[in-house]
Structure formats: structure tokens, C-alpha cells
Amino acid sequence: MCQTLTTDGLSGEVRPAFTEEEQNPNRCSDDSGDGVNSMETRMKGDPWRFAVAAIFCLLSIxxxxxxxxxxxxxxxxxxxxxxxxxxxxxxxxTYVIAYVVAVFLSCKLFEVTGLKAGILIAATANAIGASIKLVAVYAWPHMILLFLAQAFNSVTEILTIAPPPLIANRWFPVEERVAANAVMTICLNVGCGLGALIPVFFVSPEKQEQRHFAALFWFQFGLCAGTFALTFIIPQLPRQSPSYAADRQQKMEAKRLRTLRERQNRQSGAGAPAETQPPLEVVEDDRLNMYDDDDVESVAEPINVFSTLGDTFRAMRTNSSFVFLSIASAAELGLIWSVATVLPQCLVPFGVTGSESGWISFLNLVLGSVIAPIVMHYFGQNWRHKQSLLVISIILVVNVCALCLCYYFGPSGDDHRIYYVVVVFLLWGGVAGLCQNFMLPIMFDFVVELTFPMRESTSAPVLTWAACLSNLVLTVVFGEVLGENPTRTDSAKVLLGTVIVCIIGCVALVLVRPLKRREEFEHRMEELDRAALQLPQDASHERVR
Structure with a gap:
């Protein structure tokens, strides 16, 4: 079996980069084997990655x-x-409140149970929530059941908003990672857009009887139940590591789980765990530990939600860019989600109907979903996270200012209703929709780069936690401003508030430093492997001479 070598960065000693147990005989057959090909074979995406991403997209939508x-x-x-x-x-x-309160519990859930179990729990809660709405429409049409259904659905939201970068990093190779993250991330927007549009086909001012609400709720339940059934075919783990970063994170996670099992066995008096076939091969590789000592020490920490909070506070204390990116997420993404909620009320004083508001929200949330993965794939090869986010943020500020001015100085009277429909359709549904479709996946990928080797199940939820907290506050504030019967003055106040929040987000992005910790780690690992592969080749040439 061939053996890859690496050099100890402190002592200069040449040692194996991977243990004998980790090396697969199929990866390199003999000393004359192609080392480059063995390295490429080892870092390869699992064919099931596309099915995993597709099922997750259905669940998110x-x-x-x-x-x-x-x-x-x-x-x-x-x-x-x-x-x-x-x-x-x-x-x-209700979704937002649940996310703000319980998101860090979901972070720990993914660490303890793994990705498949987390997705299965999410799909189960989603189907239960949809079924409760059927009870509400047939048995007891009361708001309590609607809130209960939303509470179950919010459990699914907690477990689906932030995992796209986790799935992309663990299942997809480097060249596909950014596009995969973009596709899974924008499914949230696609789902929200469909959620704003589809109900008007079932329920309207002319169709608001029991059978109409029942048709809507049966449609939702059918989609949720089908997705729940599909989650059972998701593999437990990828069969191969798609990248050095994924390899490192997966092995560190396996170490934590092994430590947890050993601790539980000791506490129960069972002694040392039996030597059974482990679910994942755990290899002691010193190179896993060379990047961040804090992360290595966390292997021995108790697995509880407080350790997740501790990881977050420690990362924010030592990495100001993480803090500023979280503020930008709260301002930009939280604003977009909150406006999507109150937009129909905001447009009522201008004569815009609920159906038209639904189409505008649909365009805002879905526009760019088709081209975003293509653009994100290009960015993945020529990546500039901060510059991209700054450009998008500036465009969003200018766009929201233009929207505010158009409404403030627009014509009065119901005869000019079409003017307001066109303005909000183009500026909010069009330009703002494009901006937010690109901003969310870029932020998710950026936060993994900024905080590596912090676990993806923790770093990305911090951004969405900030956005959901902002969404909660802004939705309540905007709702109170608009009231039961909003006026044009009330709507103008809401639009002015969007301008202020957008400016805050833009300033926060300026203060973010464009760190590339994950990329630097992978480049370093590649260089070490190339150098190590060159050593036996040079030795062989010397023997020939």
C-alpha cells in the first residue's frame, strides 16, 4: 500500500499524513501508482448528494x-x-419567535444526531403541522389550532433555514459547493414566494368557505406528507469526503460523538464501550488539529446547548467580522422577510388588491432563483464575498430610496392605482427580489469562510437567528404602525423605516474583513499532500541514479 507523507510544521519530521487504517487499497495500488489520481479519488463527491439536496429543497419549500x-x-x-x-x-x-428561542437547540441536535435524523425530525413536524390545519378547517375553525399548526411548522423551519451550507460543505466537492449552497438556500425564498401566491388560487374574496380553505390545506398536507416519505432514503453519511474541509469537520464530529458515547457508558456504569463496528471510521490525524486548538479542545466538552452558545460568544469575541456580518444579516434579510409579511397591508391604502400583492411578493421572493445558482457557480470560481455583498447592499439602498420617493411623491386618488402596482412590482418585486436572492447564499458561504473551523451547524444559524430576531421586531413594529386600517401616511412611515434599516446593513458590511479561513486551510492541505507525494518520487529517482 502506498503511503502519503507530510511534514510536521514544528519539528520538520516527515510522518504519515493518514494512518494505515484510513488508506484504502483501492486508492493507490502500489508504489508506482499515480499519487495525484489517488488524491483526487479520495476527495470525491458522493453520487447521492444530488438526491439529498433535492429532498432537502422539497422540505424547505x-x-x-x-x-x-x-x-x-x-x-x-x-x-x-x-x-x-x-x-x-x-x-x-410564530415561525420567527420559535427560531429566535430554539435555534441553538437545533444546532446541538445536528451535532448529536447527525444530518439525516435532523431532517427526518423536521419532515415529521412539517407533516404534523399541515394535518392540524385540516382539523381546524373540519372540526374546530379556531385560531388556536392555526397557531398550534404554525408551532409545529416552526420546528421544521428551525431545522431547515440554516443547514444549506452544512449540506453543501459535507456532501459536495469544492467546485460544486457554492452552487449547491445557493440552490438549497433560495428554496426558502421559492417556498415563501409560492406561499404568497398559491393561496389566492384557493381562497379569495369570492371563495372563502370551508371547502376553499380545505382545498388549500389538503394541498399543503399532500406536499408535506410526500416529502416526509422521501426523507427515509437519505443516506446516513456520504461514502467519500468531497473536500479537505469536509473531511476535517466530519472526523472532528465523529470524535465528539465517540467522546459522548464513552462518557455516557461511564456514567451508566457500563465501563468502556464494546469494540463494535463504528458508524463512521474515526482516524487520528494530527493535521486535523493544526488549524484551531479551541476546536480540538471542544471534543472533550459536554454536549449541551450551552457549549453551542459558548462557541458562538467565543467566535464573536475573537472575530469582529462575524459580529458585523450578523448585524448585516439582521438588517438586510430580516427586513426583506418582515416586509413580505406586511406588504399586503402596506399597499391597501394605494388600492393594490391582495391578489396583486401576492404576485408582487411571489416575484420578490422567487425572482433570480433560476439564475442564482448559475451566478453563484461563477462566483465560486472567482469568489469575492465582501465586494459582492457590498454591491448588492448599495443597490438595495438606492432601490428602497427610489421606492420611498415614488410613493411619497406619487399621484393621489384611486384612479392612479396602476402607477403604484407597477412601481412596487418593478422596484420591490424586481430589483429587491434579485438582491435578496443573491445575498442569502453569499452570506451563508461567507460566514463559513469567516468562522472555519467552527461547525457549520452553528455559524450559519447565528446569521439566520439575527435575521429572524430583526424580522420579529420589524414585523411587530410595522404591524403596529399600519394598524387595522392603514393610511398612506402609515405606509410611508414603513417605507422610510426600510430605508434606515438598509443603510445600517450596508454600513455593517463595510466593517467586515474578507477572511478566507476555509479556503486557506484547503490550499494548505493540498500543498502538504503535493509536497508529501513528491518525497517518495524523489527518493525513487535517487535510487535509480
Whole structure:
């Protein structure tokens, strides 16, 4: 069996980069084997990665569709279920409250149970939430059941908003990672867009009886139940490591789980764990430990939610860019999500109907979803995270300012309703939609680069936690400003608030330093492997001479 060597960065001693147990005889057959080919074979994507991504996309879409489904049928929901305007707004806000409160529990869930179990739990909660709505429409049309359904759906949201960078990093090779992250991330927007549009085909001012709500809820349940069934075919782990970063993170995670099992066995008096076939081969490789001592020490820490909070606070204390990127996420993404919730109310004083608001929200949330993966793939080869985010943020600030001015100085009277429909359709549905479709996947990929080797199941949720907290605050504030019967002055105040929040996000992005910790780690590992492969070749040439 051939053996890859590496050089100890401190002593200069040449030692094996991987142990004998880790090396697969199929990767290199003899001393004359091609070392480069063996290295490429070892870092290869699992063919199941596309199925995993597709199932996750369906889960994300089916859950996000239920997030703001009541926004475009606002009046019909309020009438049929005997609710106030604030209560209908809180149906969407339930998602946000749950995420803000419990997101760090979900971080630890993925660490302890693994990706497949986390997705299965998410799909189960999603199907339960959809079924409760059927009970509400047939047995007891009361808002309590709607809130209970949203509570179950919010569990799914907690487990699906932030995992795209985790799945992309663990399942996809470097050249596909950015595009995969973009596709899975924008599914949240696609789902929200469909959630704003599809309900108006089932429920409208002319169709707001039991059978109409039942048709909508059966449609949602069918999609959720089908997705739940598909989650069982997801593999437990990829059969091969797609990148050096994924290899490192997976092995460190396996060490933590092994430590947890040993601790549990000791506490239960069972002694040392039996030598059984492990679910994942754990290899002691010193190179895994060379990048961040804190992460290595965390292997021995108790696995609880407080360790996740500790990791987050430690990362923010030592990495100011992480803090500023979180602020930018709160300002930019939280704003977009909150406006999507209150947009129908905001446009009522200008004569824009709920159906038209649904199409505008659909365009805002879905526009760019087709071209975003292509553009993200290009960015993946020529990546400039900070510059891209700054350009998008500046465009968003200018666009929101233009929207505010167009509404403030626009014509009065219901005869000019088309003017306001076109303006908001182009500026909010079009330009702002493109901006947010690109901003979310870039931020997710950027935060992994900034915080590596921090676990992806922790770093990405911090961004979405900040965005959801901002979404919660802004939705409540905007809802109180608009009230039960919003006026044009109330809508103008909301638009002015969007301008201020966008400017805050842009300033925060300026203060972020463009670190590339994950990329530097992978380049370093590649250089070490190339140098190590060259050593036996040089020795062989010397023997020939």
C-alpha cells in the first residue's frame, strides 16, 4: 500500500499524513501508482448528494409555503377564523419567535444526531403541522389550532433555514459547493414566494368557505406528507469526503460523538464501550488539529446547548467580522422577510388588491432563483464575498430610496392605482427580489469562510437567528404602525423605516474583513499532500541514479 507523507510544521519530521487504517487499497495500488489520481479519488463527491439536496429543497419549500401563506389571504383568514389583524400577522411571526428561542437547540441536535435524523425530525413536524390545519378547517375553525399548526411548522423551519451550507460543505466537492449552497438556500425564498401566491388560487374574496380553505390545506398536507416519505432514503453519511474541509469537520464530529458515547457508558456504569463496528471510521490525524486548538479542545466538552452558545460568544469575541456580518444579516434579510409579511397591508391604502400583492411578493421572493445558482457557480470560481455583498447592499439602498420617493411623491386618488402596482412590482418585486436572492447564499458561504473551523451547524444559524430576531421586531413594529386600517401616511412611515434599516446593513458590511479561513486551510492541505507525494518520487529517482 502506498503511503502519503507530510511534514510536521514544528519539528520538520516527515510522518504519515493518514494512518494505515484510513488508506484504502483501492486508492493507490502500489508504489508506482499515480499519487495525484489517488488524491483526487479520495476527495470525491458522493453520487447521492444530488438526491439529498433535492429532498432537502422539497422540505424547505413545503415548509416555507406555510410560513406566510395567510398574508395574501389576510382578510379571508381574519373573517373565517374570527381573528384580528395583529393575530393574523402573528401566524407568520410564530415561525420567527420559535427560531429566535430554539435555534441553538437545533444546532446541538445536528451535532448529536447527525444530518439525516435532523431532517427526518423536521419532515415529521412539517407533516404534523399541515394535518392540524385540516382539523381546524373540519372540526374546530379556531385560531388556536392555526397557531398550534404554525408551532409545529416552526420546528421544521428551525431545522431547515440554516443547514444549506452544512449540506453543501459535507456532501459536495469544492467546485460544486457554492452552487449547491445557493440552490438549497433560495428554496426558502421559492417556498415563501409560492406561499404568497398559491393561496389566492384557493381562497379569495369570492371563495372563502370551508371547502376553499380545505382545498388549500389538503394541498399543503399532500406536499408535506410526500416529502416526509422521501426523507427515509437519505443516506446516513456520504461514502467519500468531497473536500479537505469536509473531511476535517466530519472526523472532528465523529470524535465528539465517540467522546459522548464513552462518557455516557461511564456514567451508566457500563465501563468502556464494546469494540463494535463504528458508524463512521474515526482516524487520528494530527493535521486535523493544526488549524484551531479551541476546536480540538471542544471534543472533550459536554454536549449541551450551552457549549453551542459558548462557541458562538467565543467566535464573536475573537472575530469582529462575524459580529458585523450578523448585524448585516439582521438588517438586510430580516427586513426583506418582515416586509413580505406586511406588504399586503402596506399597499391597501394605494388600492393594490391582495391578489396583486401576492404576485408582487411571489416575484420578490422567487425572482433570480433560476439564475442564482448559475451566478453563484461563477462566483465560486472567482469568489469575492465582501465586494459582492457590498454591491448588492448599495443597490438595495438606492432601490428602497427610489421606492420611498415614488410613493411619497406619487399621484393621489384611486384612479392612479396602476402607477403604484407597477412601481412596487418593478422596484420591490424586481430589483429587491434579485438582491435578496443573491445575498442569502453569499452570506451563508461567507460566514463559513469567516468562522472555519467552527461547525457549520452553528455559524450559519447565528446569521439566520439575527435575521429572524430583526424580522420579529420589524414585523411587530410595522404591524403596529399600519394598524387595522392603514393610511398612506402609515405606509410611508414603513417605507422610510426600510430605508434606515438598509443603510445600517450596508454600513455593517463595510466593517467586515474578507477572511478566507476555509479556503486557506484547503490550499494548505493540498500543498502538504503535493509536497508529501513528491518525497517518495524523489527518493525513487535517487535510487535509480
Amino acid at each position: 413545503s415548509n416555507a409555503m406555510q410560513w406566510i401563506a395567510f398574508a395574501s389571504i389576510f382578510d379571508e383568514t381574519r373573517t373565517y377564523f374570527n381573528m384580528t389583524a395583529v393575530q393574523v400577522n402573528y401566524l407568520a411571526t
